[in-house]
Amino acid sequence: MYYSTTRKLVNSMIVSGIVLIIYGLLQYLTSHDLSSEELVSVFTIKRLVFPILGIIITSIGYTLLKLISEIEDQALSVREELIQLRKLVQNGLNDKH
Structure with a gap:
C-alpha cells in the first residue's frame, strides 16, 4: 500500500x-575466437563480473523485499493496536459521563 513504489524498484533490482x-552465463556459452590478449581478458572479466554482480544485486533486492514486507506487517499491527487503544479510551470516556 504505502510501499508500492519501493516494491517496484526492488523488483526491478x-x-x-x-x-x-x-x-x-551466456558469455560462457558463446565461443569467441579472438587473437588479441586484451580482448580475451575482457571476456574473461565479463564471465566473472556479471554473474557475481547479478548474484549480489539479486540477493540485496530479495533482502530488501523481505525487509519491506516485515515493515508493512509491523505497521499494520501498530495500526490495529492504536485502533484498539482508541476504542478503550472512548469507552472509558463514555463510562465517566
Missing part, C-alpha cells in the same frame, strides 16, 4: 540482477 546473471 531483482530482475536486473537476474538479467546480469543470465548475460554472464
Whole structure:
C-alpha cells in the first residue's frame, strides 16, 4: 500500500540482477575466437563480473523485499493496536459521563 513504489524498484533490482546473471552465463556459452590478449581478458572479466554482480544485486533486492514486507506487517499491527487503544479510551470516556 504505502510501499508500492519501493516494491517496484526492488523488483526491478531483482530482475536486473537476474538479467546480469543470465548475460554472464551466456558469455560462457558463446565461443569467441579472438587473437588479441586484451580482448580475451575482457571476456574473461565479463564471465566473472556479471554473474557475481547479478548474484549480489539479486540477493540485496530479495533482502530488501523481505525487509519491506516485515515493515508493512509491523505497521499494520501498530495500526490495529492504536485502533484498539482508541476504542478503550472512548469507552472509558463514555463510562465517566
